[in-house]
Amino acid sequence: MQQRGDPAHGEIVFRRKDLACLKCHAIAGAGGLAGPDLVSIGASAPIDYLIESILLPNKAVKENYHSTIVATRDGRFYTGIKVRETNEQLVLRDAEDREVIIPVKAIEERSMGGSLMPEGLADSLTRAELVDLVRFLSELGKVGPYAVSKARLARRWQVLETTREAYHHLISTRIASVTTADSALLWTPAYSRVSGDLPLDALPRFMFGKPQGEQADVLGFARCQIDVSTGGAIKLILNSTTGLALWLDSEPVEIKSEITVSLLPGIHTLTFAVNLPQRHDSLRCEFDEAPGSTVRFSVVTGK
Structure with a gap:
């Protein structure tokens, strides 16, 4: 296999x-x-274990990932992994x-x-799909294209869903209003591939009409x-500038392959508008300290 x-x-x-799987x-x-x-599962687990974990998930549950089943006095039942007590x-x-208290x-x-x-x-899954899935998992953590880079990359993203409310909000205001915390904008999770790039097909498509012709x-x-x-000061490195517009929090940022910005402590959001017909490269965003900078930061991960 x-x-x-x-x-x-x-x-x-x-x-x-x-x-x-990514849920x-x-x-x-x-x-x-x-x-x-699963970042290093391929380097630590044999093929047979990976196959059993998919086909028979209860046969060998990893330590600390057994579920806890709780019955409450009011007749409710809860099942989940214990986070803390x-x-x-x-x-x-x-x-x-979701965390249940x-x-x-x-x-x-x-x-x-x-x-x-x-x-x-x-x-x-077809047999071929299962074989391919196991092969992918078996490569994670090994030297090669499925070893995670040490570069600090955006791996956890949110993409804007093409709802009627989102269309109305963007058309009635301006594209830059995508950075606002408006309830009309529905953002859902998306994740980079192991290589660190977000494929363009992960982005829902908004079509904005223009004059005839x-x-x-x-x-x-x-x-x-x-x-x-x-x-x-933080340096932002993009794999390609084609078809991109960028806002840092709510401020527009001039697109260049390397961008240096000075940031105060706190969580900062980078919002990209991607012109999909113009852009052919996936979206990859790397962060580093600017030369001489004393900045300390982490890229937000999770779900």
Whole structure:
């Protein structure tokens, strides 16, 4: 299986929305927290284990990822991975990657369950797709194209969904209003590939009409965040400037292949508008300290 599978296609299978792998699993911190991070699973687990984990998820549950089943005095049931517990509260992470808070005094009974990964998840896969998926997982963490770079890359993104409300908001105001915290704008999670780039097909498409005879603008919107603990100058490195517009928080930024900005402590949002017909490269965004800068920051990960 390791020799026959296609890891590139296996990554496509892994990212499929119907499988929802990234809802529970992260790679290099980008994705859900209900399951273990898979960044090095290929270097630490044999092929047989990977196959069993997909086909028989309850056979070998990784330590600290057994679920806890809770029955409360009012007749409710909860299942999730224990995040933390105090004398007052038990916090579980459920299969939707949500934290559920249960008062300890409300618990009538609790027991250990199996994996949150459902049985039969691979039933929708062809044999070739399963082989490719396992091959992809088996490459994670090994030297080669599926080893995560040490570069500080945006891996966790949010993309703007093409809702009627979002269209109305952007048309009735201006494109730059995509940076506002308006309830009409629905942002959903998206994640870079292992290589660190966000494929353009992950961006929902907005079509904005023009006068007759002119081609409509087709745009997609994506945003990522950095958390600055000590202010200073940060260098932003893009793989390509073609078809991009950028705002830092709510301020427009001139697009260049390398951009230096000075940031105060706090979480900052970079919002990209991508002209999809113009751009052919995926979106890759790398961060580094500017020369001589004392800035301290981290790229926001998670879900």
